[in-house]
Amino acid sequence: MNPPSQISSTDSVALGFRSATGAVVSGLSKVPEVTALFWIIKILTTGMGETLSDYLLVHLFRTMQPAAIGAAALVLTAALIAQFRCRRYVIGVYWFAVAMVSVFGTMIADVVHVALGVPYVVSTLVFAAVLAGVFVWWYAAEKTLSIHTITTRRREGFYWATVMATFALGTSAGDLTATTLHLGYLPSGALFAVAIAVPALAYRWAGLGAIPAFWTAYVLTRPLGASIADWMGSPNHGGLGLGTGLISLAWAVAIVGLLPALSRQSGRASAPRTS
Template sequence: MNNQPDRTPRAETTVGDVMATAATARRGRNALPVKVPEITLGFWVIKVLTTGMGETASDYLARTIDPIVAVGLATVGLAILLVAQIRADRYRAWLYWATVAMVSVFGTMAADVLHVALGIPYIVSTVAFAVAVAAVFALWHRSERTLDIHSVTTHRREAFYWTTVLATFALGTAAGDLTATTLHLGYLASGVLFAVAIAVPAVAHRQWGLNPVLGFWLAYVLTRPLGASFADWVAVSTDRAGLGLGTGPVSLVLIIAIIVAVGIQDVALRR
């Protein structure tokens, strides 16, 4: 019989191991289903439609009812939808895109209030919102170590996500107005400019391996001034170099287009 001591290495359980296991278990219990859509062509089409709708609907509301009442209604509507979205147990296409649409309306109003009511130049608000977006990204990454929207599986990450979405809409609104009015490019030329700019992340990703998360967020920011510029061009009067179809009719057409596009996407995802 071998009386030599057993020298087989044994795994030692430390306090750190126990704490790490407990933390993993807590994350598992607190994890949520991913409540954002897959990034497909349909996603980008709907996103651009919501940006245009937010721009024209905000302008329409501000001109047809008291601006303070309009901002108040948008704030309440956004709060209700955000609470419903955060409490949802899974991704629900209609709820998600309704929330994005309301963020678009509210973000447009937030950017316009700074310029129209407070007289802040678009260049200042654009820089300020850009700093705000960068700050949210920095805090999000420092806290969660990722900015991938498909890692949004906790309430904290969801809060970071929707804060980022709101900030990007405000930034895009200010940037679009900056190019169209302050830089005197006009709405059509601004739309073309942002259409070219939004293609850059896609090309950089395909040709030079741009980080997909970085490319996504660059494109996401640019969809706002892209959609808003073309929507403004169609809606504003001819003396402002637009087609003069009106903010009300354009908003209605875009709302219908959003409903149809979301319906098609929802049916496709269910198959």
């Protein structure tokens, strides 16, 4: 194992761990440093996107679902255009794009199952194959899957294609365990909470590389956050039935409330050291 002074920036921050040499600066990377707060906000965006999609399609626009999906696609497109036009990581722009990927990714996964009748086990396998294909294409073109090298338009394109695939895969996987396998939302959340700890422990103790550890955990945040949010908002599958609209609003408020802390954390990480 490399001594702390030789650990790369990818190895030291990919799971929110830092080396003994101090903070790592990502330079012109268009994505945030990965810390514990990053993971918390990521999980919140996945849950908010899940319940907001359900609220829009099932309650608010039940008779106009195609129009709602089209509107979500337009907002997502605008969010990604804004993200690509930024010359650096801008916290509000980046996380709004992530939130819209969550909403639209949920809609697509649900349409595949509800409208097209594709079983969750099939859609999970299909989205897993799509994600694997994106990874292969990305690596073949760039020779790395590190998020700390997102400094060009092409790499940023691969990054957001990967994010879209992870959200669709995670949505299907979460619904597979909760509904098809009849675990219910809360046991599914517990299952994915245990699962997400595996790559972190394997990274720390078993020599798993930082990049596969990060992307494994990233995929698992989707069904984890969605299962917890569904358990809180839905009356089905053992849920509390608090309402998808209320839970969407509560989680959105939590995200907005945490962003200033993440911004301050990012500022400290990128500030030059004086000693």
